[in-house]
Amino acid sequence: MRNMMPKTFTLLAGSALLVAGTAAHAERSDWPDNFTVGTASQGGTYFVYGSGWANFIADELGISGGGEVTGGPTQNLALVHEGNVAFGLTTMGPAADAVSGKSPLAPGLEMDNVCAMFPMYETPFSITALESSGITSISEIPDGARIGFGPAASTSDTYFPEILETLGVEFDRRNGGWTDLGGQLQDGLLDVIAFAAGIPIPAVSQLEVQTDVNIIEFTEEEQQTVIENFPVAEFSIPASTYETLEEDARAVSMWNFAITGCDLPEDFIYEVTKVTMENNDRMRSIHRSAATTIPENIKHNKVLPFHPGAARWYEENGYEIDPDLIK
Numbered sequence: 001m002r003n004m005m006p007k008t009f010t011l012l013a014g015s016a017l018l019v020a021g022t023a024a025h026a027e028r029s030d031w032p033d034n035f036t037v038g039t040a041s042q043g044g045t046y047f048v049y050g051s052g053w054a055n056f057i058a059d060e061l062g063i064s065g066g067g068e069v070t071g072g073p074t075q076n077l078a079l080v081h082e083g084n085v086a087f088g089l090t091t092m093g094p095a096a097d098a099v100s101g102k103s104p105l106a107p108g109l110e111m112d113n114v115c116a117m118f119p120m121y122e123t124p125f126s127i128t129a130l131e132s133s134g135i136t137s138i139s140e141i142p143d144g145a146r147i148g149f150g151p152a153a154s155t156s157d158t159y160f161p162e163i164l165e166t167l168g169v170e171f172d173r174r175n176g177g178w179t180d181l182g183g184q185l186q187d188g189l190l191d192v193i194a195f196a197a198g199i200p201i202p203a204v205s206q207l208e209v210q211t212d213v214n215i216i217e218f219t220e221e222e223q224q225t226v227i228e229n230f231p232v233a234e235f236s237i238p239a240s241t242y243e244t245l246e247e248d249a250r251a252v253s254m255w256n257f258a259i260t261g262c263d264l265p266e267d268f269i270y271e272v273t274k275v276t277m278e279n280n281d282r283m284r285s286i287h288r289s290a291a292t293t294i295p296e297n298i299k300h301n302k303v304l305p306f307h308p309g310a311a312r313w314y315e316e317n318g319y320e321i322d323p324d325l326i327k
Helices: 002-020 043-061 073-082 093-097 156-165 178-186 200-210 221-228 266-277 280-284 286-291 295-300 310-315
Strands: 033-039 063-069 089-091 115-128 144-148 170-174 194-197 213-216 233-237 249-261
Touching: 002 233, 033 043, 033 073, 033 170, 033 295, 043 063, 043 266, 043 280, 043 286, 073 089, 073 093, 073 115, 073 249, 089 093, 089 115, 093 115, 093 156, 093 249, 115 170, 115 178, 115 200, 115 233, 115 266, 115 295, 115 310, 144 178, 156 170, 156 194, 156 221, 156 249, 178 194, 178 200, 194 200, 200 213, 221 233, 221 249, 249 280, 249 295, 266 310, 280 286
Parallel strands: 033 063, 033 089, 144 170, 144 194
Antiparallel strands: 089 249, 115 194, 115 213, 115 249, 233 249
8 A cells, every 4th residue: 555655646646746856756666665763762862853854754755764762873883884774873983983993883894884864963962960969060070970871882872981081080880771861860870971962952851840950061171171082073052952051051062964874775865865955944843953954064074975865965956075975
């Protein structure tokens, strides 16, 4: 029945669709019947963004699809490379490790079947503690503090422990999904959560509704130290992001990109890229971090090759890509 629907629709409104030139008329013989998007744990931005985007693409292209809970960016790279999911969400740090054979999940394996599609947003690295803890700065985190770093092998778990160690923090490392860690923080089982996720982070928004929290910023010196030692950039969390913040909070960030298997059909990825890049209002309705899901931000990918289908849409619309960055 699913395969008959596009034909029926064409019979009813064929002339209008011919004028519009929509995806229904693209060559679909080699398109997948369904797709999965690798996201991350529930309670994080990846899950909200990725699941919402999957539903959007499924609706627009008439293909069954959805988001899947995963361990996050590092695992998504492996899942896409192996063809276990069609799409995934990742950050540039884990992506650089994956293509150079340094992924902690597959040491020595150069993941060459991972291609970039489109920019998502910057992932800020931010720290949250309960107000009752008295922790208001990184330097006040006590030795041996129980810190939740998100799912194992996630961007947060890969980079934040090293960042805090560089800043002189000694801690007891804990892992888990963001929602679960938020509950542990509220119950006094954790002292701090070190988040690396798009903002607003659903788990933090939920926490500040239920209790008083401190969102801890980096000092200028701490920020500069981290930038000098890790693949991150300067960032400021707008005060409007959370009710708790009274002014912008200094942080660092890493760019996120949507990825796909390089071996997926060019026409299919062209249409997926087209729908995403030409409907930013719809993307922002999924998650407001998608305000930066715009073609101008393809410049922030200097690591992964672009899928030929995605590259074709960018080039047709006046956005240049280095030929060396096209698969």
